[in-house]
Amino acid sequence: MRRTGTPLTVVHVLPDPEKYPGPVENPYTALVVKNLDPATIRSEYFQWTRVFWTRFDIVHFHWPEYMTRHRRKSLAFVKCMLLWAFILRARLTRSAVVRTVHNVRPHEQGTRLESIVQAALDRATTLWIVLNPTTVTTDAGRTRLIPHGHYRDWYTMPSETAMSGQVLTFGMQRSYKGTGALISAFRELDSAEQWLKVCGKPATEQDKRDLEHLAAGASTVSIDLRFLDDDELTREIARSEVIVLPYQGIHNSGAALLALSLNRPIVVPRSASTELLSVEFGQNWVHLYDGPLTASSLAESLAHVRGADREDELDMSSRDWDHLARQLEDAYIEAAALVKSGHR
Structure with a gap:
């Protein structure tokens, strides 16, 4: 028309x-x-x-x-x-x-x-x-x-290579995004070969205090609780081997599409919408876990993503x-x- x-x-x-x-x-x-x-x-x-x-x-x-x-x-x-x-x-x-x-x-x-x-x-x-x-x-x-x-018309494609073992979650930190559960699950892994980085400005002071408390004393968890500009954000995504977005009741996620736009695989909870995303881009790019995030489901998801074969650049022509x-x-x-x- x-x-x-x-x-x-x-x-x-x-x-x-x-x-x-x-x-x-x-x-x-x-x-x-x-x-x-x-x-x-x-x-x-x-x-x-x-x-x-x-x-x-x-x-x-x-x-x-x-x-x-x-x-x-x-x-x-x-x-x-x-x-x-x-x-x-x-x-x-x-x-x-x-x-x-x-x-x-x-x-x-x-x-x-x-x-x-x-x-x-x-x-x-x-x-x-x-x-x-x-x-x-x-x-x-x-x-x-x-x-x-997709976001490829906005963000510069990263030149950095992923650091083996780095896991990232990013975006405005709200309680429904499940970052607290991710930190807790990651601490239970107690693996020196993997570490978690949390980036993004908390929505409230309470969110900030909660995340700082959960990450305190964890040698494998680092937090950067501020708004990252475009260059900083793309660098963090590029340096990461996998992006985990453990949102509660996930429906649409710009963060998921940003990670995929920059050719980084994502781990997300199963929902009607994320199942469609996995079908569209493939399970090696969009890995789903069931139920609440636990150390066991996180370890299984990270192992799957790290062991999967993927093309260097994800085809996002549909977007x-x-x-x-x-x-x-x-x-x-x-x-x-x-x-x-x-x-x-």
Whole structure:
């Protein structure tokens, strides 16, 4: 489906990189916008100071819960009311609402008011985008599958070779990511031939204290609890023989695709979505373990990955941005057409 004439204006509910020029914490969204054809899609970033007064065809949400949260309850209430008003404005102006579903549910539970506003957003959604076919939405007929693209267009491919025995877990450290269980399991291995490195900024001070306590005194565990820039992160991944991501309830994982993009095998818990990832890329690249992570299951997983034969570079052509961006453009065009025809 291609469009001729005036490009559709899409407002991306994401931080504007020109206004927030610091390190990009999630390159996925930057790659989404970067790869859209400007002849088809005119991209703008969400700004509260403009969205009530400017005309747009589509608004695209990724993590709408961030639109309603603040550490101060009064400001959280104001944000909820603003989002509700914006949803009403989109409906009145017949602007399409597109949602990409990244998680089954938000990582942290919100307030009752947030749930009410989020439910209103669900009802206003014109088209849902899912990153894997196991994701369930409220309307299967208006759900489109557009997989998560690789990161090879963002990160420089590493030149370093992997250090035999180095195991890595990385990313923002939240309790659901299971890093504490990984540290405990790794300490039980008590192997001088393998060591674990934990990289990533903790989401809370409690997460930081928990990880420091678990790693204290372990000669085979090192932690670097800060945000790593792109060069630092790719070096750590390149130096590692295997990446372990022991997330609880894993559904979509940008970290898994980043490791694979840099040609490093991953160990992840079995779930409906990781089974599909293993089928797509092969068990030697995506190794699954069952049940809670234990020293036994970790040892078995590491032995399998270290002993497996793999090509030097993983074929990730199925995740090329060129065709994924065209699919997203088609989804935008479809959403705009649905609204114009009276369907939401």
